Every structure is written in C-alpha cells, then in structure tokens.
Amino acid sequence: MTRRVLLALSILATVGLSLLPFLWFVLTSFKSQGEIEAAPPGWWPSGSLEFYRAALFDHHLFDYVLNSVVVAGSTTLLALLFAIPAAYALARLTIPGKQSILAVLLCVSMFPQMAIAGPVWRLLDSLGGLNQRWGVVLPYVALTLPLAIWILASFFKELPPELEDAARVDGCGPWATLFRITLPLATPGIFTAAILILIYAWNEFFFALLILTQPEQQTLPVGIALFQGEFTMPWGELAAASVVATLPLIVVVLLCQRWIVSGLSAGAVKG
Amino acid sequence: MIRMSQVKGRRDNLAAWTMVAPALLVTMIFALYPVLDSLWLSLHHIFVGIPKLGSPFVGLDNYLTLLRDPAAQQALLVTLAFVVLSTLLELACGLIIALVIHERFRGRGLVRAAILIPWAIPTVVASQLWRYIFNDQYGFANLLLFGNRVTDYIPWLAYPGIAFGIIVLADVWKTSSFAALLILAGLQVIPDDLYDAARVDGATIWQRFWHITLPLLKPALLLALLFRTMDAFRVFDLVFVMTQGGPGDATQVLQFYGYQTLFTEGRIGYGSAISVAVFLMILALSLVYLRAIGSSLLERRHT
Known part of the structure; x- marks a missing residue:
C-alpha cells in the first residue's frame, strides 16, 4: 500500500515538475499587458488573445513559423534521402573500411558546433548561402546524418x-532490394529517424543565428532568442510565440512517444 | 559459376559505394572539412575588418595566447563546473524518472509523453521561459516565494552565483528526461528472475537496488554520462539567451567565449584556436568514456 502511494506521489512529482514551468508561459500568453505588469x-x-495577434x-x-516549417521539412527529407541508402549499405553489404566510416560518423555527432562554425560560415558565404534558408539546411543535413544512419542501420539489422536473400537470388541488385523489399518493412524505423531529425531542425539555434540575419529568413528559435520590444521586453508576445513554437512539438511527442523512446534508446544501446 | 559470382560481387561493391557516397560527401563537406579548416585558420592571425594586416601564418602563437588568456581560463572553469554539476544532477534525476516510468501503471504512455515535453521544447524557448520565471518583477519564482510583498522581489539573474545555478537548473529540467530514456533502456534488459531470486532470498528493496539494479545499469549510466557530458560541454543557447555570459563573467562558457571572439570581435585565428581546443577536449573525454564503456560491456560478457 505504501509502495503504491509512493509511486503515485513520484509520478505526480515528475509530471508536475516537467509541465508546470511551461504552463506559466502558457498562462502568460493569454493574459493582457496589465495583468502581466500588475x-x-x-x-x-x-x-485575451491580444499577445497572439501582436506576435x-x-x-x-x-x-x-513559415521558415521553420520549410527548413525542418527539407532537412528531414534530404537527411532521410541520404541516410537510408547509406544505412542499408552499412547494415547489409560488405564495404571495405566500414568500421572507420562508422567511427567517423560517431565522431561527427560529437562535434561542438563552434569547431565548424567559422568555416561553415565562410563556405556558405562563398556559395551565396548566407541569409538563405537552404544555407542552414545543408549543415543541418550533415549534422543529423550520423544519428539518422545510426538509427536506421540498427533497425535494418x-x-x-x-526475404532480402530470396530477392537477391532472384536477381535483384542491392538498390532494387532496398526499395522493393527492405523499405516497406522498415517504415517504423524511418518514421523514428524522421521525428528525431525534425525535432533537431525545428529547435536548432546556433547555426541559424549565424547564417540567418534577416527576420524574413529567420527560424523560430532565432526569432524567439532575439525577441525585442521598442522600450521594454515584450514578455507576453514572447510567451505567445513560444507557445506557437512548442505546440507542434507537443503534438508530435503525444502522438509519437513510443517511437521517440525506442529511437533514442536504439541509437544508444544497440548501436 | 565462379566468374559470375565475381562479377556480381563487383557490382554489389559498386552499389554499396554509391549508397554510402552521397552521405559521406555531405558529411565531409559540412563537417570534416570545416574542422580541418578551423585547425588551419587557428595557425594564422586573421582580423575581420582589418584586411591590410593580411593573414600571416603564426604557427602555434594563438594557442600560446590561449594558455595565458585569463578570460579563457575563467571560461574553462565555468564550463567544467557546469559540465560536472549538470551531468551529475541529470543522471540522478534521470535515474529517478527512469525508475518511475519503468513501473507498470495505467496511463504510463501519457506520463512518458509528459516527461518528454521538456526534452522536445526548443532550448531557446526553455531559456526564455526560465529567464521569465526568474524575472525580477514579473517572475513566477518571486510570486511563489513572496506573493504580495513586492518590495522583497529578488533580481535573481543579477547575482553571479544564482545566475549560474539557474542555468544549471534550466539544463537539468530540459535534459534529465533524455538521460532517463537511456537509463530506462538499460532497466528493460535486466531480467526479472534476478529480482525474483533476490526476493526469495529475502533481499529488501534497497538491497535489490544496490546489488542488482545499479551494477547492471552501469553500462547504461556510463552511456548517459557520455552523451550528457558531450552535450553539456557544448552549452551555448542557454547562456546566449539568459545571461550573455554575465553577470560579470559568471556564466561565460567556452562556446560563448569562442562565439564572441569569432563573430563579435572578428578574431578568426584566435577564435578558431578556441574552437579547436574545445574540440580536442571533447574528443579526449569521449575516448576515455568509450574505453570505460567498452570495458564495462566486456565485464558483462564475462559474467
């Protein structure tokens, strides 16, 4: 009996501590300026919906919002496009130097952003990618590839x-086998990888801050970090913008909790 | 027959390479080449906005400057304090959360989703959120502690020690659930009959935790430690939004110092040296961890 009470209390505490801080922002976003400043x-x-209108x-x-949707969407599509064949080859085919490729990918996933920030900026400057949405998509794809390949490869394995062997005996090449046999079976794994890439690209701040300097191209994190009023900090509008930025993530987490949990632990434990 | 399988093997090899090549190419251009370029730049003196100085090769000069730079030493100390404090707290909270969500109860899926929400929130939003909670006039912390006594309200983020603590708190709030998921995966592979056997032998719940759960959880805990340490070393968003390194230099972390040197001051050579130094530290740390994880996996195989 005490055990059940204890469990109930600890569940309540974890859920409360997880949700309550953000709830303060949600409440703030529906207040009026007077209620905030009282x-x-x-x-x-x-x-009041005034803060949403103003934001x-x-x-x-x-x-x-538009920029974040475009950037996160294209990052996810491109990263999957590159990661799926690579993960399949690393999981199933013989490649000389496979171990070193995996080691390099693991290494890349640990890079501090600062270590590549300056050169990436210069590279994009020479390509004309500064202040372009595709200018952040390219480094995002490169930085999410290791995680995506890792998850997909452990899933393919x-x-x-x-089934694949049978297809190969019937004369299917590796590409045909991947697309006709493996991909349809691997939808849960692809879905997991897609969610994690999407969340990364939606939330990333550092490169977006460096590369996108105009509000017309900036993504939500940059906009929210640089949020400013004329004279005072517009907390209400900021809270409204934060709720808008977070709402899609809450929906994704509620719908895809199972995949996120399995994806994060698959990348870590089985890999 | 042999010849045909040889041809097939060669064709397979080619296909394998075309499958891997695009991903490797993108990684090389936007991750590997930039690291090497940083290394190269760090051996030069380059000042943005003073082109007439050119970009002379100066060897390890920037690194010698770095060793004698008191601001860099302060940033290193703050970063190390942040890494140690936040990862330890995150492992402790993560372990508790993992134990809770490992239990079977109704609505467990919803509880897991609720716990994931801080992890899913953009760090920038979390930073603004905690900054607002600890705001001197409108903040929830003051309202909760002092209610109507407005004159007692504290400007939390104006005190160096408290500001540092708030950044740690925000990080722990945001990422404990990630540690919890890694630890949960470790919990799930511990066979139930171990607990049953211990129960038959009369072990208390604490004895079972200390002698079964914790030792068998070691690989998962080390892995969580590895991921959290790497991530804590890269802390930037929280500092940028909440304190800009202040008050004074109380929350000046290496990544933010490097960012300011590179992009605010335009000292490309010196800024690159800072980045490379951070990179090398993370690399060294991860090698140490991977070794520990490798040997703990081996131990498990032996028993």
Whole structure:
C-alpha cells in the first residue's frame, strides 16, 4: 500500500515538475499587458488573445513559423534521402573500411558546433548561402546524418534477412532490394529517424543565428532568442510565440512517444 | 559459376559505394572539412575588418595566447563546473524518472509523453521561459516565494552565483528526461528472475537496488554520462539567451567565449584556436568514456 502511494506521489512529482514551468508561459500568453505588469503579477489570465495577434503581426511570427516549417521539412527529407541508402549499405553489404566510416560518423555527432562554425560560415558565404534558408539546411543535413544512419542501420539489422536473400537470388541488385523489399518493412524505423531529425531542425539555434540575419529568413528559435520590444521586453508576445513554437512539438511527442523512446534508446544501446 | 559470382560481387561493391557516397560527401563537406579548416585558420592571425594586416601564418602563437588568456581560463572553469554539476544532477534525476516510468501503471504512455515535453521544447524557448520565471518583477519564482510583498522581489539573474545555478537548473529540467530514456533502456534488459531470486532470498528493496539494479545499469549510466557530458560541454543557447555570459563573467562558457571572439570581435585565428581546443577536449573525454564503456560491456560478457 505504501509502495503504491509512493509511486503515485513520484509520478505526480515528475509530471508536475516537467509541465508546470511551461504552463506559466502558457498562462502568460493569454493574459493582457496589465495583468502581466500588475504588482504582484496575476496568476490567472483573462483569456485575451491580444499577445497572439501582436506576435503574429508586429513581431514576424508568421515569417518565423513559415521558415521553420520549410527548413525542418527539407532537412528531414534530404537527411532521410541520404541516410537510408547509406544505412542499408552499412547494415547489409560488405564495404571495405566500414568500421572507420562508422567511427567517423560517431565522431561527427560529437562535434561542438563552434569547431565548424567559422568555416561553415565562410563556405556558405562563398556559395551565396548566407541569409538563405537552404544555407542552414545543408549543415543541418550533415549534422543529423550520423544519428539518422545510426538509427536506421540498427533497425535494418533487426529485419530478417531471408526475404532480402530470396530477392537477391532472384536477381535483384542491392538498390532494387532496398526499395522493393527492405523499405516497406522498415517504415517504423524511418518514421523514428524522421521525428528525431525534425525535432533537431525545428529547435536548432546556433547555426541559424549565424547564417540567418534577416527576420524574413529567420527560424523560430532565432526569432524567439532575439525577441525585442521598442522600450521594454515584450514578455507576453514572447510567451505567445513560444507557445506557437512548442505546440507542434507537443503534438508530435503525444502522438509519437513510443517511437521517440525506442529511437533514442536504439541509437544508444544497440548501436 | 565462379566468374559470375565475381562479377556480381563487383557490382554489389559498386552499389554499396554509391549508397554510402552521397552521405559521406555531405558529411565531409559540412563537417570534416570545416574542422580541418578551423585547425588551419587557428595557425594564422586573421582580423575581420582589418584586411591590410593580411593573414600571416603564426604557427602555434594563438594557442600560446590561449594558455595565458585569463578570460579563457575563467571560461574553462565555468564550463567544467557546469559540465560536472549538470551531468551529475541529470543522471540522478534521470535515474529517478527512469525508475518511475519503468513501473507498470495505467496511463504510463501519457506520463512518458509528459516527461518528454521538456526534452522536445526548443532550448531557446526553455531559456526564455526560465529567464521569465526568474524575472525580477514579473517572475513566477518571486510570486511563489513572496506573493504580495513586492518590495522583497529578488533580481535573481543579477547575482553571479544564482545566475549560474539557474542555468544549471534550466539544463537539468530540459535534459534529465533524455538521460532517463537511456537509463530506462538499460532497466528493460535486466531480467526479472534476478529480482525474483533476490526476493526469495529475502533481499529488501534497497538491497535489490544496490546489488542488482545499479551494477547492471552501469553500462547504461556510463552511456548517459557520455552523451550528457558531450552535450553539456557544448552549452551555448542557454547562456546566449539568459545571461550573455554575465553577470560579470559568471556564466561565460567556452562556446560563448569562442562565439564572441569569432563573430563579435572578428578574431578568426584566435577564435578558431578556441574552437579547436574545445574540440580536442571533447574528443579526449569521449575516448576515455568509450574505453570505460567498452570495458564495462566486456565485464558483462564475462559474467
């Protein structure tokens, strides 16, 4: 009995501590300027949507959302496009130097962003990629590839090889086998990798800050980090923008919790 | 027959390479080449905005400067303190969360989703959130502690020690659930009959935790430690949004110092030296960890 009470209390505590801080932002976003500035600040909002209106129309929120959707979407598609064949080859085919390729990928995933920031900036400068959305997509793809390949390869390895062997005997080449046999079986793994890439690209700040300097191209994290008012910090608009930036992630987490959990632990434990 | 399989083998090899090549190419251009370029740049004096100085090759001069730079030493100390404090707290919280979500109860899926939300929130949003919670006038912390006594409200982020603590707190809040998931994966592979046997032998719940759970969890804990350490070393977003390295230099971490040197001051050579130094430290640390993880995996195989 005490054990059940203890469990219930610890569940309540973990959930509460996880959610309550962000709830303060949610409440703030529905307040009015007066309710925020009152001394002491009010607890409950009056349900005003003014901050959402102001964030959308006075603070470029619409641009930020659009840019984030484009950047995160194209990063995910491109990274999967590159990662799927690479992961398949590393999981199933004989490649000389396979171990060193995997080691290099692991190494890349540990890079501090700073170690490549200057040269990536110079590279994009010479390619004309500064202040372009594709200018952040390229480094994002490179930096998410290791994780994507890692997850997909460990997933491909778990599939029974018999079907593929049969296809090979029937004369299918590696590409045809990958597309006709393996891919349809591997949808859960691809889905997992896609979610993790999507979350990374949606949240990334450092490169976006360096590469995108105009509000018209900036993504949500940059917009929210540099949020400024004319005279004072516009906390209400900032809270509204933060809720907008976080809402899609909350939906993804609620719908895909199972895949995220398996993906994060697959990359770590089986790899 | 032999010849045909040879031809097939060669064709397979070619296919394998065409499958790997695009991914490797992107990685090389946007990750490997830049690291080498940083290394090369760090051997030069380059000042953006003063082109007439050119970019003379100066060998290890920037690294010698780095060794004598008090600001860099301070940044290293702050970074190390942040890494040690935040990873230890995250492992402790992660272990507790993992034990909780490993239990069977109704609505476990929803609880797991709730715990994942801090992890999924953009770090920038989390930073602004905690900055607002500890705001001197409008913050939730003051409201909770002092309520109506507005004159008692504390400007938390104006105190060096507290500001550092708040950044650690924000990081722990955001990433403990990631550590928890890695630890959970470790919990799930511990066979139930070990616990059953211990229970038959009369072991208490604490004895079972100390003698079964913890030792068998060692590889998962080390792995979580590895990932969290690497990540904590790279801390940037929290500092950029919450304190800009201040007050004074209380939260000046290496990544932020490097960023300022490179992009605010335009000292490309010296900034690159800082980046390379951080890179080498992370590399060395990860090698040490991987060794420990490798040997702990071996131990498990022997028993």
